[in-house]
Amino acid sequence: MPHKLRKIRKTRGSRTQGYGRIGQHRDAGSKGNRKVGRHKHLWSKVVTYEPDYFGNHGFTSPQSLHRKENTLNLQKLTELAEANTTVNLTEMGYTKLLGAGRITKPLTVTVPTCSKSAEEKIAQAGGKVITVSQENGE
Numbered sequence: 001m002p003h004k005l006r007k008i009r010k011t012r013g014s015r016t017q018g019y020g021r022i023g024q025h026r027d028a029g030s031k032g033n034r035k036v037g038r039h040k041h042l043w044s045k046v047v048t049y050e051p052d053y054f055g056n057h058g059f060t061s062p063q064s065l066h067r068k069e070n071t072l073n074l075q076k077l078t079e080l081a082e083a084n085t086t087v088n089l090t091e092m093g094y095t096k097l098l099g100a101g102r103i104t105k106p107l108t109v110t111v112p113t114c115s116k117s118a119e120e121k122i123a124q125a126g127g128k129v130i131t132v133s134q135e136n137g138e
Contacts, residue, residue, distance in 0.1 A: 070094050074118055075101025077109070086110075090132070097129070 011017040038046050038053065046053050072080075072094045078101070081087045089097060089111040097109060099117030106126030119129045 069096050071096045071098050073098045073100040074103045074121055077101075077107070078103055078105070081107055103127070 008017065015021075036042075070093055072089060074097070077087065077089075077097070080092075085106065086108040087110070089109060095112050097111045097114040097118045099115050099119075099121055103121055103125045107122060108128055108130065109122060110130045112132045114129050114131055122129050
């Protein structure tokens with residue numbers, strides 16, 4: 001609500017409006033997400049007293065730690081198993097077999113997890129997929 005009792009009304013006509021005579025209210029600049037002058041005239045203060053001021057801090061969400069899957073598509077599987085009929089992807093470091101691509105020869109694949117489409121395509125080619133739960137007898 002506009003009214004004539006704002007602070008600036010008191011300083012009108014005083015040339016500097018209370019900010020001093022040599023540009024005290026200029027050049028501080030801020031990009032909104034940080035404090036004023038940290039990339040300008042206060043840089044030496046940041047370097048000296050607040051070396052960890054910039055950068056990411058805090059914790060990593062536990063959910064993001066479980067999403068690190070090393071996947072392999074059927075297209076690459078055929079290249080890996082040129083001469084072999086059995087492939088152990090667990091020993092190679094893969095955690096999931098995906099169904100992108102085609103497979104023509106029957107393979108026995110051991111892998112921790114497998115997508116439905118990959119399992120179906122391997123079965124159609126005459127092979128089979130052994131997952132970790134099947135190895136443990138569950």
